[in-house]
Amino acid sequence: MNDSERYLEALSAFLDGELTGNDRERIEKLLQEDENLQNWHEELNRTRRVLRSTPALRAPRNYMLTPDMVGQKDKTNRAFPILRFASAFAALLLVLLFLGDLFVIPRPLLAPARSVQIAESIQLDEEAAVAEAEAFSVQPPDAPAELLMEAAPMEGEPAAEAEYDENISSSMDSSPTLEKSLPTASPFPVEEAEDILAGTAGTLVVGESEIEPESSSGFLEDESRSNVELRSYIRFAEFTLLIVALSSGIAAYYFFRRKS
Amino acid sequence: MDETGLIQDAQGGDLEAFNRLILAYQDRVYNQAFRVLGEYQSADDATQEAFISAYKSIRSFRGGSFRAWLLRIVTNACYDELRRKKRRPTTPLEPVDDEGDEIESPNWIADPGESPEDNIARGELANAIQACLDQLSEDFRVVVVLVDVQGLDYIEASQVIGKPLGTIKSRLARARSRMRECLQGFWELLPHSMRLES
Numbered sequence: 001m002n003d004s005e006r007y008l009e010a011l012s013a014f015l016d017g018e019l020t021g022n023d024r025e026r027i028e029k030l031l032q033e034d035e036n037l038q039n040w041h042e043e044l045n046r047t048r049r050v051l052r053s054t055p056a057l058r059a060p061r062n063y064m065l066t067p068d069m070v071g072q073k074d075k076t077n078r079a080f081p082i083l084r085f086a087s088a089f090a091a092l093l094l095v096l097l098f099l100g101d102l103f104v105i106p107r108p109l110l111a112p113a114r115s116v117q118i119a120e121s122i123q124l125d126e127e128a129a130v131a132e133a134e135a136f137s138v139q140p141p142d143a144p145a146e147l148l149m150e151a152a153p154m155e156g157e158p159a160a161e162a163e164y165d166e167n168i169s170s171s172m173d174s175s176p177t178l179e180k181s182l183p184t185a186s187p188f189p190v191e192e193a194e195d196i197l198a199g200t201a202g203t204l205v206v207g208e209s210e211i212e213p214e215s216s217s218g219f220l221e222d223e224s225r226s227n228v229e230l231r232s233y234i235r236f237a238e239f240t241l242l243i244v245a246l247s248s249g250i251a252a253y254y255f256f257r258r259k260s
Numbered sequence: 261m262d263e264t265g266l267i268q269d270a271q272g273g274d275l276e277a278f279n280r281l282i283l284a285y286q287d288r289v290y291n292q293a294f295r296v297l298g299e300y301q302s303a304d305d306a307t308q309e310a311f312i313s314a315y316k317s318i319r320s321f322r323g324g325s326f327r328a329w330l331l332r333i334v335t336n337a338c339y340d341e342l343r344r345k346k347r348r349p350t351t352p353l354e355p356v357d358d359e360g361d362e363i364e365s366p367n368w369i370a371d372p373g374e375s376p377e378d379n380i381a382r383g384e385l386a387n388a389i390q391a392c393l394d395q396l397s398e399d400f401r402v403v404v405v406l407v408d409v410q411g412l413d414y415i416e417a418s419q420v421i422g423k424p425l426g427t428i429k430s431r432l433a434r435a436r437s438r439m440r441e442c443l444q445g446f447w448e449l450l451p452h453s454m455r456l457e458s
Binding site: 005008009011012013016018043044046047048050051052053054055056057058059060061062063064065066067069070072 | 273275278279282283286287288289290291294295300304307308311312315316385386389404407408409411413414429430432433434436437439440443
């Protein structure tokens with residue numbers, strides 16, 4: 001490096017305030033003494049000012065990066081279709097389940113009402129039967145008049161009187177038998193009402209007698225109970241699907257808005 | 261703008277935070293690329309490449325001047341672009357006259373970053389400066405752009421190009437001397453206070 005280059009470098013650094021201590025003092029002293037160096041200094045200073053007056057360009061566009069540019073997988077882009085599908089699928093399942101629940105699966109909630117209706121009918125029939133039986137059993141006081149009228153010609157025959165007493169007593173004895181056999185003759189079988197009421201009452205009281213559930217009603221009882229359990233499961237599934245459909249739908253909408 | 265916070269978020273993979281840094285620095289980075297490369301399209305490519313590289317390597321940023329760190333990346337992108345051009349020289353698309361001489365390019369005249377009024381007033385001087393910068397060697401051009409156009413001090417310039425302070429001083433002095441010689445050819449474009457004596 002020759003002297004001129006050394007001076008040039010020193011003057012350039014001096015212009016930028018990058019000289020310190022002795023170097024700075026030395027250049028300042030030389031600038032006062034050497035006119036040629038002063039001219040160099042002035043020329044370099046103007047050049048520096050020209051360069052610093054260079055207009056700053058604005059970027060012609062935005063250079064903002066996208067996930068694709070940097071090889072980054074966009075979580076939004078991945079989440080949106082998944083959530084959209086989840087929401088639609090859950091909504092579809094919910095509709096299918098609701099329709100199936102409405103039209104296919106038996107509704108046990110109707111059974112108690114029907115069983116009450118049947119039980120009431122049975123009770124009415126029972127009362128009618130009892131009333132009829134009572135009416136039949138009350139007849140004897142009237143009957144003797146007829147019987148007496150018919151038997152009047154045979155008045156005085158102790159055998160006929162004894163037969164009459166025996167008939168009355170036998171008819172009175174037979175009334176309980178009639179009472180018990182009435183339910184069997186009713187249009188609504190006891191078993192049916194019993195089956196329907198099974199699980200709530202356990203036994204069905206008809207008149208004075210208590211009828212124990214027969215072994216054939218156990219299957220129906222289990223079926224009714226399983227229906228109730230099934231319905232509770234369905235309710236739970238419907239509620240879960242509703243929550244999933246709504247939450248995933250809202251999340252998908254959020255990601256869609258964020259993406260757009 | 262909380263630059264430190266945005267840098268930390270970007271280091272954690274937050275692309276949005278890095279994009280906010282891009283918005284803050286893209287003019288400066290584009291300026292560096294254009295002044296070094298002298299072409300709009302190349303400067304555009306180098307700027308985009310620089311920001312992509314910066315995002316991918318932002319975890320390596322250990323503090324200090326983020327501006328200097330970004331300018332180092334764009335300067336390296338410019339060197340890559342210049343090397344690519346040397347390997348595959350391209351025919352300029354600028355129109356030529358009947359004698360094969362290049363007609364003044366629209367790129368030479370147009371400056372998309374300025375309004376028409378500014379372009380008229382300052383375009384000629386800017387173009388003259390750019391023409392002189394293009395005549396410098398790459399190493400000198402980078403240093404003079406960093407210090408005199410971007411306004412970095414010697415230490416920052418040293419960090420950008422990864423050379424010692426003495427190299428910065430030497431290259432800058434020589435670059436200014438050659439710029440002075442070149443700009444004397446455009447003396448009529450210079451404001452009176454800046455006119456250079458031949």
